Amino acid sequence: MLRFIVRRLLQLIPILLGLSILLFAWLRALPGGPALAALGERATPQRIAEYNEAFGLNEPVYVQYLKFLGRAVQLDFGTSARTGQSVTSEFFLRFPGTIELTLFAMAFAIGVGIPLGYLAAKKHGGFVDNASVIGSLLGVTIPVFFLAYLLRLVFAVELGWLPGSGRQDVRIDATHITNFYVLDGLLTREWDAAWDALTHLVLPGVALGTIPLAIIVRITRAAVLDVVNEDYVRTANAKGLATTTVRNRHVVRNALLPVSTTIGLQTGLLLSGAVLTETVFAFGGVGSALRQAISDRDYALLQGFILILAVVYVLVNLLVDVSYGLLDPRVRTR
Amino acid sequence: MHRRPTRVLAVSAATLTALSMAACASSDREETSAGGGESSGGTFVFGAAGDPTMFDPAFATDGESFRVTRQIYEGLLTNVEGSADLAPALAESYEASEDGLTYTFDLRDDVTFHDGTPFDAEAVCFNFERWYNFEGLAASPAASEYYQNNFGGFASTPDVPSLYAGCEATDEFTAQVQISQVTSRFPAVLALPSFAMQSPEALEQYDADELGGNGDALTYTEYALEHPTGTGPFRFDSWDQGNGEVTIVANEDYWGDAPGVSEIVFRSIADGNTRRQELQAGSIDGYDLVAPADYQTLQDGGFQVLPRDPFNILYLGMNGGNVEGTNANPALQDIRVRQAIAHAIDRETIVNSLLPEGAEEAIEFVPPAVDGWTEDVTTYDYDPDLSRQLLTEAGALNTTLRFYYPTDVSRPYLPDPAAMFEVISQNLTDAGFTIEPVSLPWNPDYLDAVSAGQADLHLLGWTGDYNDAYNFIGTFFADAGGGQMKAEFGGWSDQAVFDALAAGDAEPDIDARGELYAEANAAIMDFLPAVPVSHSPNALVVADDVEGLVPSPLSAEDFSTVTIGN
Numbered sequence: 001m002l003r004f005i006v007r008r009l010l011q012l013i014p015i016l017l018g019l020s021i022l023l024f025a026w027l028r029a030l031p032g033g034p035a036l037a038a039l040g041e042r043a044t045p046q047r048i049a050e051y052n053e054a055f056g057l058n059e060p061v062y063v064q065y066l067k068f069l070g071r072a073v074q075l076d077f078g079t080s081a082r083t084g085q086s087v088t089s090e091f092f093l094r095f096p097g098t099i100e101l102t103l104f105a106m107a108f109a110i111g112v113g114i115p116l117g118y119l120a121a122k123k124h125g126g127f128v129d130n131a132s133v134i135g136s137l138l139g140v141t142i143p144v145f146f147l148a149y150l151l152r153l154v155f156a157v158e159l160g161w162l163p164g165s166g167r168q169d170v171r172i173d174a175t176h177i178t179n180f181y182v183l184d185g186l187l188t189r190e191w192d193a194a195w196d197a198l199t200h201l202v203l204p205g206v207a208l209g210t211i212p213l214a215i216i217v218r219i220t221r222a223a224v225l226d227v228v229n230e231d232y233v234r235t236a237n238a239k240g241l242a243t244t245t246v247r248n249r250h251v252v253r254n255a256l257l258p259v260s261t262t263i264g265l266q267t268g269l270l271l272s273g274a275v276l277t278e279t280v281f282a283f284g285g286v287g288s289a290l291r292q293a294i295s296d297r298d299y300a301l302l303q304g305f306i307l308i309l310a311v312v313y314v315l316v317n318l319l320v321d322v323s324y325g326l327l328d329p330r331v332r333t334r
Numbered sequence: 335m336h337r338r339p340t341r342v343l344a345v346s347a348a349t350l351t352a353l354s355m356a357a358c359a360s361s362d363r364e365e366t367s368a369g370g371g372e373s374s375g376g377t378f379v380f381g382a383a384g385d386p387t388m389f390d391p392a393f394a395t396d397g398e399s400f401r402v403t404r405q406i407y408e409g410l411l412t413n414v415e416g417s418a419d420l421a422p423a424l425a426e427s428y429e430a431s432e433d434g435l436t437y438t439f440d441l442r443d444d445v446t447f448h449d450g451t452p453f454d455a456e457a458v459c460f461n462f463e464r465w466y467n468f469e470g471l472a473a474s475p476a477a478s479e480y481y482q483n484n485f486g487g488f489a490s491t492p493d494v495p496s497l498y499a500g501c502e503a504t505d506e507f508t509a510q511v512q513i514s515q516v517t518s519r520f521p522a523v524l525a526l527p528s529f530a531m532q533s534p535e536a537l538e539q540y541d542a543d544e545l546g547g548n549g550d551a552l553t554y555t556e557y558a559l560e561h562p563t564g565t566g567p568f569r570f571d572s573w574d575q576g577n578g579e580v581t582i583v584a585n586e587d588y589w590g591d592a593p594g595v596s597e598i599v600f601r602s603i604a605d606g607n608t609r610r611q612e613l614q615a616g617s618i619d620g621y622d623l624v625a626p627a628d629y630q631t632l633q634d635g636g637f638q639v640l641p642r643d644p645f646n647i648l649y650l651g652m653n654g655g656n657v658e659g660t661n662a663n664p665a666l667q668d669i670r671v672r673q674a675i676a677h678a679i680d681r682e683t684i685v686n687s688l689l690p691e692g693a694e695e696a697i698e699f700v701p702p703a704v705d706g707w708t709e710d711v712t713t714y715d716y717d718p719d720l721s722r723q724l725l726t727e728a729g730a731l732n733t734t735l736r737f738y739y740p741t742d743v744s745r746p747y748l749p750d751p752a753a754m755f756e757v758i759s760q761n762l763t764d765a766g767f768t769i770e771p772v773s774l775p776w777n778p779d780y781l782d783a784v785s786a787g788q789a790d791l792h793l794l795g796w797t798g799d800y801n802d803a804y805n806f807i808g809t810f811f812a813d814a815g816g817g818q819m820k821a822e823f824g825g826w827s828d829q830a831v832f833d834a835l836a837a838g839d840a841e842p843d844i845d846a847r848g849e850l851y852a853e854a855n856a857a858i859m860d861f862l863p864a865v866p867v868s869h870s871p872n873a874l875v876v877a878d879d880v881e882g883l884v885p886s887p888l889s890a891e892d893f894s895t896v897t898i899g900n
Contacts, residue, residue: 051476079546082385083388083554084552085575093576152615157611160615163615165608165612166601170377170599171379279605280605280607280608281608282605282608
């Protein structure tokens with residue numbers, strides 16, 4: 001197992017190197033440039049030249065790249081062109097928000113998706129089944145910004161039950177230690193703040209969770225349908241085991257294997273920044289920072305964030321593989 | 335181990351329960367805490383469209399930073415509430431010498447900076463000297479763009495002419511500022527937020543000028559990020575960058591009327607729909623840049639839409655091919671062809687169908703609120719028959735014009751470029767032109783092509799910085815060198831226009847200057863280097879219990895007059 005982990009970690013190096021080259025080339029190919037973004041539409045060519053000179057944008061691209069790489073291996077991704085803060089500190093300022101949102105979205109997707117998928121399989125061809133299939137199709141196809149609009153209209157504007165944007169009510173005086181707001185509230189015993197941060201996760205979490213939810217429902221449904229027709233389930237039923245025992249020991253446990261992989265991959269995806277969801281909910285995470293960076297042509301921040309997120313994604317995948325081994329003895333012994 | 339599936343289901347059920355509880359329980363909370371009214375404890379929450387950059391106005395260039403610094407700092411001059419006219423601020427009055435090169439400012443004697451430093455003539459000169467002595471990265475165009483655009487060079491760049499020539503504290507509350515030439519920009523620029531007075535002690539304590547540069551960007555100082563210190567009605571409190579929230583609190587020692595709220599939070603909400611829904615939900619008390627389509631919905635919902643007076647211009651640029659290397663259409667050099675274009679445009683339809691309520695047809699290149707606007711200019715009413723007749727006389731019927739318009743952009747003066755192009759293009763076709771459309775992404779393709787003079791016709795505009803006609807017509811039509819206007823306007827050359835503009839800019843007397851600019855406007859509309867189309871307002875919106883916010887044509891709103899929940 002240890003060798004497996006080390007090998008996977010070593011594979012990260014060429015992946016990151018390739019990704020950094022692609023990113024560097026792509027960002028330089030974007031129309032406009034940091035100079036125009038910073039100086040505005042009336043910038044004279046002379047001003048643009050001065051700007052490029054001041055920030056080393058005149059040097060050949062490969063020189064810029066090598067300089068970037070040299071700093072990046074020391075975890076120095078440069079400075080955000082917009083805020084003037086180091087990219088690494090910008091990342092750690094925003095990543096906790098994205099983690100909280102991801103955890104909530106996945107809790108929602110798993111909490112609703114697995115029971116729904118199971119029920120759909122049990123009532124195969126019935127109303128619940130059809131409804132869940134259609135519902136999950138809708139879940140993947142409804143654009144997030146539209147769903148966000150609807151959710152906010154109903155739960156924030158009309159009913160007034162839930163906050164419609166942000167991570168915490170600005171009128172709450174909360175202490176932030178870890179930047180995980182819910183956790184911070186619990187640590188400092190500011191229950192109000194913790195509760196407020198939790199309620200702020202509901203609408204963006206549900207909007208973000210619909211895609212993994214839809215996928216989890218479909219995978220669970222298919223996996224359960226597969227498993228219930230297996231010989232060992234028939235045997236278990238035939239030897240007179242209680243229905244719940246058959247369900248829990250034989251059906252669900254086996255069906256959950258492919259589901260756990262899906263859950264892992266989806267978690268990795270959501271952690272990589274939910275750009276649209278965070279933007280439409282004005283949620284301060286890495287996704288909204290990425291969107292802002294694209295419109296500002298903030299090269300340093302884009303490069304740094306995307307590279308760090310790639311590492312996160314690969315690590316989450318590694319975790320999925322490892323946990324798969326733990327769940328499935330057949331994989332473990334191999 | 336065997337029981338895990340049951341646990342998974344149990345956890346699922348618990349999650350669902352928790353979710354629904356969260357929804358229900360928070361409903362009680364929200365009713366008491368949100369609503370922006372009496373329960374807000376004097377906090378005014380304003381939805382901004384983006385994050386600020388930092389809070390040293392001398393280095394800021396963006397509207398969101400200025401919105402905050404305007405509440406923290408004050409300049410020697412300001413604008414009359416709700417207008418672009420100049421008004422006294424930290425200077426109670428000023429006087430220009432006869433030659434117009436020395437300005438004497440009488441300062442208020444009851445002002446202190448937020449850190450306790452007294453505001454006096456020494457502090458004023460300290461600020462002027464600070465700007466003039468920017469060096470290194472602080473003198474780079476990205477850092478001090480406004481200073482360089484308005485004052486020119488620095489002490490360290492003697493080859494670039496400097497408008498600033500010196501400052502002297504003649505007594506504790508009298509400051510004399512010398513300038514090197516008479517220009518209509520001065521002292522109007524002193525009302526710009528960039529030239530607000532900052533505490534000399536705080537600037538020194540936090541090394542405000544020591545900008546760093548690393549890789550692609552400037553790094554701002556502790557002063558600009560954490561300790562901005564002015565004299566304004568609000569003091570800086572905190573900036574939560576992760577959540578895009580800036581908090582400023584009332585300055586108890588303010589020399590003027592105490593602010594109406596004890597705290598203002600500027601929340602960055604990039605998406606326009608989200609801003610509107612958050613206002614409707616009561617999470618914010620107001621926001622900027624209301625979409626024209628939302629005016630009615632918001633008003634019907636009891637919200638106050640506050641349109642700003644139009645302070646911009648949309649024009650149709652024309653390029654007659656005086657610039658080498660461009661293949662602009664020489665037919666436009668015939669004044670009758672330009673007149674035909676001007677008569678072909680149906681401004682009334684444009685204003686009524688494409689622009690927000692309150693938009694006006696433009697008869698010249700400055701909005702009516704600007705000194706120097708005049709009715710006495712040649713006007714070009716919508717008359718397609720006359721256009722066709724002029725074209726026939728000029729032998730230019732069916733002339734093909736390459737008409738450039740931008741994509742991927744919405745500007746205050748041009749909310750929907752494609753729709754604007756469609757209407758004007760149809761107008762011109764009806765009048766007897768053949769239009770060849772060219773659409774380009776706004777930045778940089780469109781701006782590059784248009785400013786290089788590639789387009790026969792193009793759509794562009796301008797929003798004013800202060801109440802001065804030169805800020806509009808000088809920017810467009812002054813001699814850009816070699817006796818020609820800039821390439822965007824095809825290098826048109828008209829001495830009458832150049833002379834009128836130069837005379838206006840060099841006139842120290844404001845009333846006389848207004849008359850000279852009126853003459854310049856008349857000369858421009860006779861020569862017709864481009865066609866003015868419209869002036870469009872934009873708007874703020876606030877909840878029904880918010881009072882005292884006066885919209886400014888310069889987007890320079892003073893939030894200290896805001897009260898909520900009365």
